[in-house]
Amino acid sequence: MSLTTGSAREVAIAAKSASHVLATLPASARNEALTAIHAGLTAARDEILAANARDLNLARQAAADGKLSQSLVARLDLGKKGKWEDMLKGILDVRELDDPVGKVTLRTRLDDGLDLERVTCPIGVLLIIFEARPEVIANIASLAVKSGNAAILKGGKESTESFVAISRAISAALETTRVANGAIQLVTTRDVIPELLALDQHIDLVIPRGSNELVRYIKSNTKIPVLGHADGLCSIFLDGSADPTMAADVIVDSKTSYPAACNSLETLLVQESALSTILPTVATALAAKGVELRCDAQSKAALLKSSPDLKVLDASEEDYATEFLSLTLAIKTVSDVQEAIAHINAHGSHHTDAILTADKARAELFMNAVDSAGVYHNASTRFADGMRYGFGTEVGISTNKIHSRGPVGLEGLMIYKYKIRGGGQVTAIFGEGEGKKQFKHQRLALD
Amino acid sequence: MSLTTGSAREVAIAAKSASHVLATLPASARNEALTAIHAGLTAARDEILAANARDLNLARQAAADGKLSQSLVARLDLGKKGKWEDMLKGILDVRELDDPVGKVTLRTRLDDGLDLERVTCPIGVLLIIFEARPEVIANIASLAVKSGNAAILKGGKESTESFVAISRAISAALETTRVANGAIQLVTTRDVIPELLALDQHIDLVIPRGSNELVRYIKSNTKIPVLGHADGLCSIFLDGSADPTMAADVIVDSKTSYPAACNSLETLLVQESALSTILPTVATALAAKGVELRCDAQSKAALLKSSPDLKVLDASEEDYATEFLSLTLAIKTVSDVQEAIAHINAHGSHHTDAILTADKARAELFMNAVDSAGVYHNASTRFADGMRYGFGTEVGISTNKIHSRGPVGLEGLMIYKYKIRGGGQVTAIFGEGEGKKQFKHQRLALD
Structure with a gap:
């Protein structure tokens, strides 16, 4: 890893060039680099935690001045029980995952001595933009090295000292390996994000790890494909035939477990048809967990009739397009599954929806x-x-309709290439008509 | 299919809504729609060819006035021997392909009675922008229906009469099927492309079928993912150990067959090391086919020495970044495979490259x-x-690094979704710690 002060363009070009070398390294070399990163961070523990303490001091001051939220300060703290150990264990966990590079997913004999193969390979250069949590940098560097992708990392300014210390340790560790320095670069320059987002010639995929606002900003400011989701507006359709206890359990878990x-x-x-038969059980269970309904x-009237003690508020149209992220739930009556489907497709965020x-x-x-x-049947959206x-690891959860969707593991950092191995074949001899050869197109076994 | 005069936004919303119905149709219903399209076009043959003749007349006049190229006029002509028949046969060929919808590609038992499945499904709404060839509309409509995607079609203005006639026939045919009218819409409004390209909320994928200029324009004017390639700058690295006859055959085919x-x-x-041993054979064979070298x-000096009669021109730096699309070839000396790799990664278009x-x-x-x-070994780039x-059909050839790459068949029009079928499970019971359950994560057979 290198800590760079170069221009966004220089960084991206260096990353692309490093990615071409990284793509040719065998799994053993990439795994050895992960071992080296683990050892390097272990050795640099005191230095990194001291840097993190400096970030924390500044952040606590800012929080006291009302300029930073307490929850952000909490996320910054690498010294919190178990966090450091989890970060280090995460690197070894990624190392133990199956090698995603070079998997043959299609093999076709075009003709004798002319075989086509579709083989997984790294995408190239990832741009990862994240906010305050300093342990993300080790996780992302591991995923990039394991998958053979170069990565440009840009973290939130509140963790700068921690990032720089971690980055120095990783950089020193990689010096001893076959992974080139340009493969993982930390950018600390301020305000460089717009420049990076414009480099669609050199950067192949952006992965934002942070708030909805961050993701939304990135999605609307780049032509580079973005792996991630801005919103998670998940819905459940409670059908009249559902078991009331099961429904209450699943809905309470989906709403309240996090x-x-x-x-x-x-x-x-x-x-x-479920308004008077199932909803009361569900609503009572939700209210017991402190959920605001x-x-x-129509649903309000039904609840007031069946459970007059329940506190029930009126929903606005806006509520059905809101990701509350808190103990608030919007409830709406629909006539049937078709109306539920139409509502979800129009109002949801294409993340996860369930039918009971x-x-x-x-x-x-x-x-x-x-x-x-x-899309789930009788199960909590929280799955x-x-x-x-x-999947062993999670790169992110994508609501895109292209490439990768839903929870994305290492596979989401791969694309494929087609290899043909021949003996000098030319296309002119194949075709229709006299004396022309036909392709065999014989499916070969993958192993 | 409907012929629309609605706004771009109305068209896109209607397409999205139709796509949600199309996604639920069984293969039989989609195949029946293809049968109906085939029958409808067959019945409307005379009307369509008459419309095409009107387009052709206008185009011939424009060509005579020097406002249109002769090659475009030739591409317009649906009456050309075999073209109509090929168009109709193409629809049935697509119908006979394997159903790409609903293929289970991963099946995992999370716990007893709680199974996860990854299932292929349509992407949603495709925007297909093409130029003059009127038969493309039938091909694209077939691919969309087969893959369960809605499609918005926008063709070049030179073929408007043909497109409208074909579209009417397809529209009437679909009336008798379960495929909704909004699933395939032809947009004939002028200058609507910029508006369509801005609708990334409703359109999931753009497929340009036409000139490099068209693709380049689209790529730089939309945030919707684009399936395609602007350039095809293919290279061959001729290694010193290659067989000279084989090398000449492959290079001649790669350069001259089309x-x-x-x-x-x-x-x-x-x-x-190949300059004096192999290049002369190759250059002589290329020159015999009329290729300008x-x-x-360094390579010029070697050729002048070995084959003084050969006509050899000087290459400029620009030539190594040029897609000639004609009988011109840029030749450059490199010291080894590493230099060749670096040159190709820097100058090529990431389409197809070979080593001999x-x-x-x-x-x-x-x-x-x-x-x-x-990436090929000892085979022509033309494969x-x-x-x-x-693949049975080709949607396009993609140089993207995301989703689909290289020649793209029906698979490239698919994404997947995750289904979970449970019996009311909640997430809160799983985890570390006392009394918590562990996930089984048992890989199940796919069939």
Whole structure:
């Protein structure tokens, strides 16, 4: 890793050039680099924690002056119990993952002695823009090295001292390996983000790790593909045939197990026929967890009738387009699954949506028609997570409709290339007509 | 299909809404729609060819006035021998392809009764911008219906009458099917392209089919992902160990079998040690096919010495960054494979590049290090083609590093979604610590 003061353009060109070397390194060389990073950070522990303490002091002052939130200060703290150890363990966890480079995903015999292969390879240069959490830098550097991608890192200014110290340690560690210095570069120049976002000739993918505002800003200011999501407006459709206890459990988990997460529930759509039979059980369970219920007129009337003690507020149209990220839930009555599907496709953020129903056919229709990265039947929206899906790591959760979608593991940092190995074949001998050869197009085994 | 005069925004919203229905149709319904389109066009043959004749008349006048090229006039002509039949056969060919929708590509048991599936699904709304060839509209409409995507079509103004006639026939045919009218819309409004390119909220992918200029314009004027390539600057590295006859065959095929194609050779990099041993054979064969050779000083000197009768011109720096699309070839001397790789990565267009060598290790290094969609060993660059790769159809050839790359078949019009089928599971019961469950993450068979 190098700590650069070069221009955005110089940084990007150096990264591209390093990426071409990185792409040719065997898995062993990339894994050895991860071992070296782990050892380097372990050795530099005191220095890094001292730098982090300096960041923390400044941040605490800023927080006292009301210029920074307390939650940001908390995220900054690398000395917090278990954080340092988790960061180091994360590097070794990434090292142990399957090598994503060079996997053959298609093999076709075009003709005798002329074989086509589709092989996974790194995308090239990643630009990772993140906010305050200093441990992200080690995680991202590991993912980049493992996947054979070069990475340009730009972190939030509150963690500058920590980033520089971590970056120095990683840089020294990589010196002893076959991973070129330009492969991982930390940019500390201020206000360089707009310049970096304009370099679509050299940067292949942007990965923002931070607030919705950060992601939204990046998405609207670059032509480089962005892996991520700005919003997580997840909905559940409560069908009239659902089991009330199951529905209450799933909805409470989706809403309350971590309200600030992107995969938490924001809108509950209730079929008319469930208003008096299932909704009361659900609403009572939510209220017991402190959830504020914002209802349309129909669901409000039903709840006031069945559970007069419940506190029920009126929902505005705006509420159905809001990611509350808190213990507030918008509730709306719909006549059937079709209306629920239309509502979700129009108001949702294409992240994760669920149907609760005993009717399997209705569940399949919902899952096919809802245009979201995750579509669930009788399960909590909170399952949308790379670790829970078993991906070993998570690069981010994408609401894009291109390349990768939903929780994205290492696979999302790969593209493929086509290799042909021949013996001097030319295309002119193939075709229709006399004396021309036909392609064999014989599917070969992948192993 | 509908012929629309609505605003770009109305068109896009109607397409998105239709795409959500299209995504739920079974393969049988999509295939029946293709059968109906085929029958509808067959019945409307005379009307369509009459409309095409009107386009042709106007185009011939414009060509006579020097306002249009003769080659464009030729591309317009649907009455040309075999063209109509090929267009109709293409629809049935697409119908016969494997259904790309609903393929399960990952299946994981998260816990008993809680299964995760990754399933292919349509991307959503495609915007296809093409130029004069009227048969493209039938091809694109077929690919969209087959893949379950809605499509907005915008064709060049020279073919307007043909497009409108074809569109009417397809529209009438779709009336009898389950594919909604808004699923395929032809936009005939002038100057609507900039508006369409701004609708990244509603349009998921742009596919330009036309000149380099068109693709370049689109790429620099939209944030919607673009499937395609502006340039095809393909190179071959001629290593000193290559067989001279093989090298001459492959290079002649790559350069001369269709010089205007994007997969044709533009730059030949020659290892120093091949200058006097292999290049003369290659250059003589190229000259016999009428290829103009533009050489650097070193290769020129070598050729003048070995083959004094050859006509050899001086190459400029500009020539190594030029896609000639004609019988002109830039030749440059390099010291070794590393220099060739660096040259190609810096000057090429990441389309298709080849190495000619008897040294397998060198070939593998080249194929891993060259950052292109196609990397070949001892084979013509002209193999880069969806039909030749055995994909059955070709949506385009992409030089992107995201989503799809190289020749793109129906697969390139698909993304995936994650489905979870559960029995009311919540996330709160999983985790570390006492009484918490662990995920099973058991890989299940795909069939």
